[in-house]
Amino acid sequence: MCNKGRFFHAMSYNIVTLIMYYYVVIFLEWSDMILFMKSRFRLLMSFALMAVFFITACSGSTTEESIGTVEELELFETGIGILAFAAQPEGGDAYDIFMLDLPSGDVTRITEDLSADISPALPQEGGWLIFSSDRGGDIRSL
């Protein structure tokens, strides 16, 4: 499975490679050399770029340890619980609290506001989910 982080990482590398490729093509056209090879050269380079892109994006090359997928994890078939976490939905948005049901993978949004809701915690006696928020200007636990 192609990981989000690795995908964008690979994309940034390949944009640089693409620019270098077009510099080479422009040079060949300018110099009018090996004209008969240009079409084959372009085709070859396109295949090479695609191969490099998918290998770097999907092979897990940025990690020394391979990370399995959700589908591989047997616990999802039996169900073992719920993860509460803070997450930033979009780049500039504030953190909110979410819950992920592990058997189904369903995500439920618990808080939704313009302040930062972070650090979910569970009291020993259960029943409550505690989190910190800067609603009102200060970080407080609710």
Add this chain to the structure above:
Amino acid sequence: MLLPAGDPRPLTKIAADETEPRVSPDGKLIVYQTDAYGDFDIMIFNLETSTEMRLTEMDSQETQANWSPDGRKIAFLSNQDGDFEIFLMNSDGSEQTQLTHNDTYEASPVWSPNGEQIVFLSRRGSYFQLYQLDVITGDEKQLTDLSATVHSPSWSPDGKYLAYIQEESTGSQINVLEMESGRSFLIADAFNKYAGLVWINP
């Protein structure tokens, strides 16, 4: 002591930074850290008597205290040997013992549900990785070996899995480590950034 949501009041009144409070398993005590004595020390606040007790008095930083599941022990960090190491003490501050001995930084000690293991972060290479420490034998085991910083470990209630956050340059993701096989699995990466997680009983 239950307070209405959004109506906090101070328990301690010292003019100092007092952070990282954690309630004991029986709900009667709060362990926290204070810099009231010049450097960070571990304190206990008794919710029944409203009294405080200082547990550490070294000329070093003691932080990130965390209760064992039975409430008898407290794991914490101290830099008394130059870098932060994992320490253990009784909940009254007695029998303070150093558990890790190396020249790198440890952080975020988290007890396993059965109280026999402590998972912590250690930066022994380029990135913080997860390690496991047997509290009885002192044996250590590296749990992750990623080219990325990991943090926020949280045990599943049955102790079979460990959720954690992996940081990448483009964002972060939640992984679950299967303790028996040692394999990690990508659980969530749909959001841009993740900042802390806790496992809840099913």
